[in-house]
Amino acid sequence: MPSTCKSLINRSWKFTYGDPSGATEPGYDDSDWYDVGLPHSFGQPYFMEAGFYVGRGVYRRDFVVEHPDKRVALEFQGVFQDADVYVNGHHVGRHLGGYTAFEMDVSEAVRPGINQLTVRVSNEWNPRLAPRAGEHVFNGGIYRDVSLIVSEKARFAWYGTAVTTDGNRVEIATELVNDGDTPFEGQLDAVVSLDGIELATVSAHISLEAGEATTHRTQLLLDEVRQWHPATPVLYQLDQRLSNGEQASTTFGFRTVEFTTDGGFFLNGEHYLINGANVHQDHAGWSDAVSHAGIRRDVAMIKECGMNFIRGSHYPHHEQFAAECDRQGLLFWSELHFWGVGGHDAEGYWNASAYPPHEEDRAEFEESCLRALTEMIRVNRNHPSIIVWSVSNEPFFTDAEVMPEAKKLITRLVDLAHQLDPTRPAAVGGAQRGGFDQLGDLAGYNGDGAALFHQPPWPSLVTEYGSAIEDRPGVYGPRYTDGVEIEHPWRAGIALWCAFHHGSIITDMSRMGFIDYFRVPLRSYYWYRNKLRGIEPPVWPREGTARALRLSSDTETIGTDGTDDAYLRVELVDESGTVISDERTVTIEVLEGGGLFPTGTSIELPVVDGIGAIEFRSHYAGVNVLRASAEGLEPATLTILATGGPEWTGQPRKLPSGPPSRRYRPGSERLLSANRPVFSSGSPAHNVTDYSTEHGWSGEWVRVDLEGAWRLRRIEVRFGEGADVPFVIETDDGAQVAAGLTGGGPARVELDALLAHEVWVRFPAGPAELIEVRVYGH
Known part of the structure; x- marks a missing residue:
C-alpha cells in the first residue's frame, strides 16, 4: 500500500562480506567494497550448488531527506534473515525473519540532506528462528526491494488497509496513526473504481489525538460487481486520501472461496478443480534476488501451460508474486516457513528438527513463527488470488519427543490465521504423517499422501505429487503418481512438485521441475500444456551441428530501478534458422553499457538441446550492446536499452566475483x-x-x-x-x-x-x- 512519497532505493549500494568493525559509522571508508544493486544475494552467482555462503555481510548507501519534519521510514520487502539497521550511526531497529516485509521508522535518526544507511545482515542458522529446516538453500542478503517512505505524521499505517467483500458490499478497515505532537482534524475520502471509472465514494470526519492510532471502518455499496476468476481476473481499486494530502491505494477483487469435505473446492459458488504446481523463488545465477519481471514471467509460464494454481513453497514470497497472480489469474497458496525436511541431523544446519528439541529455544522460535504469519497476512490480505493461508510444510519431520509441542504450535498458528483473517481457511501443508492433517481447516497431502488419504473427514488437496529428477530436454509425458490423474469429487485438486528447478541442500532434489533453472521448459511442460490447453508440442530440435548463433530477448527496453530485467535466449541453429540439438558453451559479453549478468559483465552459458537462457539487468540508463560467441560460429549481437536513473558513463565499478566460500554440511550418518x-x-x-x-x-x-x-x-x-x-x-x-x-x-x-x-x-x-x-x- 504506497504512501504519499515512496521511492525505491535499490541502486548504488556498497557491500562486503563479513562484519567489519566501525562499518556502521557515517565516516567509515567503504571505497574498496563491492558495488552492487538490489535485489542482491550473498551467494550470487549461484547455480544450484548444494553449498552456499553462510555468514555475515554489510550493505551501505546514502539517501537524501528533504523534509526532516515529516515521518521518514524504510521499507524492506525481504532480508535473509537477521537484519540490523543503522542510520547515521544510530541503531534504528532489528528484524528477524527472512521472508516477510517490514518497515522501520527512522525519523529520529535522519537529518536534512544526505544521510547514511547501513544494514548488517546474517544468514547464519539460528535454532530459535524459523525455518530450522528445509530442502531449499538459504542464501543471505537484501534480496528484495528497499524503499524510502516520507509521509505526514498523521497518516495511513503501513499496509494498514484491509478490504473485504460481501456480495456487492465493500467493507474497509483503515488503520490511521498520528505520530505528531498535535491533534489532527480532517477528512478521509475513499473512492472505489474499476478501469479508471469511479463507482462509489464515501467521506468521513477523522479526529486523531497526538500519538493516537485507530481503525476507521466504513463500507460502500456498488450497483453491480464483476467477480475475480482465473478466466476473468477483474481487479478493483480503492483510493483513500486524508485532507493533509496523505494517500493510499489498495487493489482488491470480489470472489468467494470454499473448501468442502465431500465436494472439493468452490470458487464464486461454483465447483472448480485446482490443477497447479509448486514454485520456489530463486532463478539461475541471481539466486533469490529476483526482479519483478522475473516473477511476472514465472507466473506467466504456469498460466501458459494451462494450470490455474501456484503453491508458494515453502515460505512467504515477495508481495509482487501475489500481485502477478491477481493480474494474470492464478489461485495462490501462501505458506509460512514452519518447515521440516527428512533425514534431519543434529542442531546447527537447515536439516535439523523442524521444531526445537531444546526447551530454551522454543519460546523464541514460536514467536518467530507467529510474527512471520502476522507479517505475511498483513502484507498480502487484499490479494484475491490468495485462497488459503498455509501454516507449515511437513512439520512432522520433528524429533519424536517434541512432536506434541509441534502440534500445539500448528494449532496456535491456525487460530492466529483465523483471528487475523476470518475470510480464508488456514491449511496445514505437508500433513501426511503424524496426525497433522486434522489440525487445520484444510489438509495438504504431499507425495504418497495422495494414496494414503482417500476421502478424509476434512477438506483436502494434493499439494505435492510427481517428484521426478530430470534434466532438459526430458521425457514428454505426465508426472502423475499415486493415482492423482483420477479426479475424485471430494479432492480440491492437485499440485505438481515442482514447477522450476531450484537450489537445494539435498543433492539432486533441485532437479525436479518441469522447467529448468534457466526458465527453459522440459518436454513434460509441453505435455501438460497439450493436456490442459490442447496446444500441440513444438517440434523437438533434431540432432546435428549448429551453423549459427541466435541471440534474442523478451524485451528491447528495461528499467533500472531493480524491478526489471531482460530474459535473454541463445539458440544454436542450422542454415535455415531451425534450432539444432547441439550442446556447447556460449559466452555472452557486455560490449557497451552498464548492464550485468549475475556473473558480471560476461557469462559462460551452458546450452542444452540447442537452447540456453539467462536474465540481464542494469541499474544505469543507456544502450547495452551484447555479443554471444561460441567456438566455430559467427558471433551474434543484441541491443538492450536501459531507461531511467543515472546514465552509464563507463564509471569504474568493483564487482563481486562470488562469495568467499560455499559451505555444505552433509552431516554424519x-x-x-x-x-x-x-x-x-x-x-x-x-x-x-x-x-x-x-x-x-x-x-x-x-x-x-x-x-x-x-x-x-x-x-x-x-x-x-x-x-x-x-x-x-x-x-x-x-x-x-x-x-x-x-x-x-x-x-x-x-x-x-x-x-x-x-x-x-x-x-x-x-x-x-x-x-x-x-x-x-x-
Whole structure:
C-alpha cells in the first residue's frame, strides 16, 4: 500500500562480506567494497550448488531527506534473515525473519540532506528462528526491494488497509496513526473504481489525538460487481486520501472461496478443480534476488501451460508474486516457513528438527513463527488470488519427543490465521504423517499422501505429487503418481512438485521441475500444456551441428530501478534458422553499457538441446550492446536499452566475483528414510517408514522415495513372519545391492556411500510381508 512519497532505493549500494568493525559509522571508508544493486544475494552467482555462503555481510548507501519534519521510514520487502539497521550511526531497529516485509521508522535518526544507511545482515542458522529446516538453500542478503517512505505524521499505517467483500458490499478497515505532537482534524475520502471509472465514494470526519492510532471502518455499496476468476481476473481499486494530502491505494477483487469435505473446492459458488504446481523463488545465477519481471514471467509460464494454481513453497514470497497472480489469474497458496525436511541431523544446519528439541529455544522460535504469519497476512490480505493461508510444510519431520509441542504450535498458528483473517481457511501443508492433517481447516497431502488419504473427514488437496529428477530436454509425458490423474469429487485438486528447478541442500532434489533453472521448459511442460490447453508440442530440435548463433530477448527496453530485467535466449541453429540439438558453451559479453549478468559483465552459458537462457539487468540508463560467441560460429549481437536513473558513463565499478566460500554440511550418518513417501503394489505401505507399528504390509514390491539423492551407508529391512520367499533389494538405478530369503531374518546391507534417490524391495516369487525399511546415510 504506497504512501504519499515512496521511492525505491535499490541502486548504488556498497557491500562486503563479513562484519567489519566501525562499518556502521557515517565516516567509515567503504571505497574498496563491492558495488552492487538490489535485489542482491550473498551467494550470487549461484547455480544450484548444494553449498552456499553462510555468514555475515554489510550493505551501505546514502539517501537524501528533504523534509526532516515529516515521518521518514524504510521499507524492506525481504532480508535473509537477521537484519540490523543503522542510520547515521544510530541503531534504528532489528528484524528477524527472512521472508516477510517490514518497515522501520527512522525519523529520529535522519537529518536534512544526505544521510547514511547501513544494514548488517546474517544468514547464519539460528535454532530459535524459523525455518530450522528445509530442502531449499538459504542464501543471505537484501534480496528484495528497499524503499524510502516520507509521509505526514498523521497518516495511513503501513499496509494498514484491509478490504473485504460481501456480495456487492465493500467493507474497509483503515488503520490511521498520528505520530505528531498535535491533534489532527480532517477528512478521509475513499473512492472505489474499476478501469479508471469511479463507482462509489464515501467521506468521513477523522479526529486523531497526538500519538493516537485507530481503525476507521466504513463500507460502500456498488450497483453491480464483476467477480475475480482465473478466466476473468477483474481487479478493483480503492483510493483513500486524508485532507493533509496523505494517500493510499489498495487493489482488491470480489470472489468467494470454499473448501468442502465431500465436494472439493468452490470458487464464486461454483465447483472448480485446482490443477497447479509448486514454485520456489530463486532463478539461475541471481539466486533469490529476483526482479519483478522475473516473477511476472514465472507466473506467466504456469498460466501458459494451462494450470490455474501456484503453491508458494515453502515460505512467504515477495508481495509482487501475489500481485502477478491477481493480474494474470492464478489461485495462490501462501505458506509460512514452519518447515521440516527428512533425514534431519543434529542442531546447527537447515536439516535439523523442524521444531526445537531444546526447551530454551522454543519460546523464541514460536514467536518467530507467529510474527512471520502476522507479517505475511498483513502484507498480502487484499490479494484475491490468495485462497488459503498455509501454516507449515511437513512439520512432522520433528524429533519424536517434541512432536506434541509441534502440534500445539500448528494449532496456535491456525487460530492466529483465523483471528487475523476470518475470510480464508488456514491449511496445514505437508500433513501426511503424524496426525497433522486434522489440525487445520484444510489438509495438504504431499507425495504418497495422495494414496494414503482417500476421502478424509476434512477438506483436502494434493499439494505435492510427481517428484521426478530430470534434466532438459526430458521425457514428454505426465508426472502423475499415486493415482492423482483420477479426479475424485471430494479432492480440491492437485499440485505438481515442482514447477522450476531450484537450489537445494539435498543433492539432486533441485532437479525436479518441469522447467529448468534457466526458465527453459522440459518436454513434460509441453505435455501438460497439450493436456490442459490442447496446444500441440513444438517440434523437438533434431540432432546435428549448429551453423549459427541466435541471440534474442523478451524485451528491447528495461528499467533500472531493480524491478526489471531482460530474459535473454541463445539458440544454436542450422542454415535455415531451425534450432539444432547441439550442446556447447556460449559466452555472452557486455560490449557497451552498464548492464550485468549475475556473473558480471560476461557469462559462460551452458546450452542444452540447442537452447540456453539467462536474465540481464542494469541499474544505469543507456544502450547495452551484447555479443554471444561460441567456438566455430559467427558471433551474434543484441541491443538492450536501459531507461531511467543515472546514465552509464563507463564509471569504474568493483564487482563481486562470488562469495568467499560455499559451505555444505552433509552431516554424519543418520536415518534418512523416516516418514518418507512409500509407493507399492497393492495397498499403501507407509507403515514401512513410520516405524510406529508392528503391522506390516503385504505385496510384491515397495519403493521408498528418499526425496533427493543421498550417499547410502546401510539398508536394514525387517520382514514379517510367514513363508520363506526370495527378496531383492535395489536402488533407483536398478542396481541390486542384496538378495536372499525372508526366512533368514532381517536383511542388513552395508554400502560404500552409494549415491541413490530410492530403495526398492521386491518379492519376485509373489507377495510377502514387510514390516519396515530403514535407510542410513548422509
